[in-house]
Amino acid sequence: MTSKRDTWRPTASKEMLRLRAEILAKIRSFFAEREVLEVVTPLLASAPVTDLHLQALSCRYRGPGADGGRDLFLQTSPEFAMKRLLAAGSGPIYQICKAIRDGEAGSMHNPEFTILEWYRPELDHHTLMDEIDELLSSILGADTGERLTYAEAFERHARIDPLRASAAQLGSRARDLLSGEAPNLGDDRNGWLDLLLSHAVEPQLGNGRPSFVHDWPADQAALARVRPGDPPLAERFEVYVEGVELANGYHELTDPAEQRRRFEADIEARRLAGLPTPPIDVHLLAALEHGLPECAGVALGVDRLVMLAAGTRNIADVLAFPIDRA
Amino acid sequence: MATYNLNSVKVGLKILVDRDPCVIVGTDVVKPGKGQAFTKVKYKNLKTGRVNERTIKASESFDGADVMEKEMQYLYTDGRTWTFMDQDSYEQVEADAAAIGDMQQWMKEEDLCLVTLWEGNPIVVTPPNFVYLEITETDPGVKGDTSGGGNKPATLETGAVVRVPLFIQIGEKIKVDTRTGEYVSRA
Numbered sequence: 001m002t003s004k005r006d007t008w009r010p011t012a013s014k015e016m017l018r019l020r021a022e023i024l025a026k027i028r029s030f031f032a033e034r035e036v037l038e039v040v041t042p043l044l045a046s047a048p049v050t051d052l053h054l055q056a057l058s059c060r061y062r063g064p065g066a067d068g069g070r071d072l073f074l075q076t077s078p079e080f081a082m083k084r085l086l087a088a089g090s091g092p093i094y095q096i097c098k099a100i101r102d103g104e105a106g107s108m109h110n111p112e113f114t115i116l117e118w119y120r121p122e123l124d125h126h127t128l129m130d131e132i133d134e135l136l137s138s139i140l141g142a143d144t145g146e147r148l149t150y151a152e153a154f155e156r157h158a159r160i161d162p163l164r165a166s167a168a169q170l171g172s173r174a175r176d177l178l179s180g181e182a183p184n185l186g187d188d189r190n191g192w193l194d195l196l197l198s199h200a201v202e203p204q205l206g207n208g209r210p211s212f213v214h215d216w217p218a219d220q221a222a223l224a225r226v227r228p229g230d231p232p233l234a235e236r237f238e239v240y241v242e243g244v245e246l247a248n249g250y251h252e253l254t255d256p257a258e259q260r261r262r263f264e265a266d267i268e269a270r271r272l273a274g275l276p277t278p279p280i281d282v283h284l285l286a287a288l289e290h291g292l293p294e295c296a297g298v299a300l301g302v303d304r305l306v307m308l309a310a311g312t313r314n315i316a317d318v319l320a321f322p323i324d325r326a
Numbered sequence: 327m328a329t330y331n332l333n334s335v336k337v338g339l340k341i342l343v344d345r346d347p348c349v350i351v352g353t354d355v356v357k358p359g360k361g362q363a364f365t366k367v368k369y370k371n372l373k374t375g376r377v378n379e380r381t382i383k384a385s386e387s388f389d390g391a392d393v394m395e396k397e398m399q400y401l402y403t404d405g406r407t408w409t410f411m412d413q414d415s416y417e418q419v420e421a422d423a424a425a426i427g428d429m430q431q432w433m434k435e436e437d438l439c440l441v442t443l444w445e446g447n448p449i450v451v452t453p454p455n456f457v458y459l460e461i462t463e464t465d466p467g468v469k470g471d472t473s474g475g476g477n478k479p480a481t482l483e484t485g486a487v488v489r490v491p492l493f494i495q496i497g498e499k500i501k502v503d504t505r506t507g508e509y510v511s512r513a
Contacts, residue, residue, distance in 0.1 A: 051360060053357070053360060053361055053362055053363065054360070103333075103363065104355060104357060104363070105355060106353075106354045106355030106356070106357075107354050107355075108354075108355075108356075109355055109357065178381060179379055180366070180368075180378060180379025180380050180381060181378070181379070181380040181381065182381055183364065183380075183381055183382050183383045183386060185383065190361070190362070191362050191383070193361075194358050194361035194362040194364075195362070195364060195381070197358055197361065198356045198357065198358050198361065198364065199356065199364075199381065202358070220360065220361075222360050238358075238359070245358060245359055248359050248360060
């Protein structure tokens, strides 16, 4: 146990702070070599993402231009602002910044964390995965990753078809596979899929080499484009290394009408779940109206990258000060 | 009784699981970046000592268990129940064989034990880490041999059997570590 007197101290060792600095320098030179521009966008935003499972912290600004105060949100990722830059013609861009998510703290989560996000006009999600392979090779010394679909990942590691199984079938599988007792998620199909993914599939991914899991269920598309088919699939991917979810990327949605429809569906889902219903980002919609170039983008957790490089499974080991010492 | 939601579960919290009192020994948040958050809760059943794991979703909660630990004096046993007294209130409680388990072999009248009470009833009794007990039976050792080589079984006044050095004799008091059941020294 750490005594109260010691809580002023950092939880990361000096070697870990040095490792983080080296990784940040490597990332910057990786993108400099590829002529991807480093950008900085605001941490404060007038509208947050609308995802059902991402909760933004809010705060109130008072000052010139905001007589009586203005509610602002701390970004959960810089994606909307970076897409506005892309629409304005920035070309390929990357950013290393803080992202803040309410409610997330544990061995793999800190509510305030470092994100590396980048966008590549003219690339699709598969060619972007090639570039991630190169980045992971240069930083972790990882071998070229395997590519598998979401359905293949579930079939291989949970022996169930995630696209066609019923909620009851998924629930019964979860009860078989979980080491402890599973919650009852009823007819919440996506809930059962999340439970199976995080407890049964994910721990087996990325062993020996990174796993790129692509072609997600269309109702978990987030901001990825959906490819028509039976069933339609989202051009979304996630990257796993040694059982750790490291990055999430999309072949980006560029259609403003579809974007608006997803915002509204998210808001409705949030209302039904009794969650706050934030405003929709009108700047992003206007940027899409103007025209977002065809592109792929990905967000990668830098703290987790440092954890993997250091071989630790506790995020506090790589943070100067985790939330309980903030 | 209090209920604890996902944001208030923490190590050390006493909760009810399937109507048994348990203590939380570990928690962690498991959440896919874009997916639903779950909390993994590891808990120890205070009656059986068994550790289990349960994954709960954000809207779930646990009922708190009215569990407290108290230092109490062991008074006597009638062979079926063991009676302890709260030295502040002089209130007495009776523990059954399930609560005592195999700890009875270390319990000497008037010793202070740590008693875990659930809704006022003892569910676990922990004797002091070190007890001082008299030897009632052991083979005669070699007199004058204090070199410490070799050992032999010895029965203590509470019925426990421990390995002691050869020079220890009947009637002597020894110090025993109840966590390991090992001889420490002459008392």
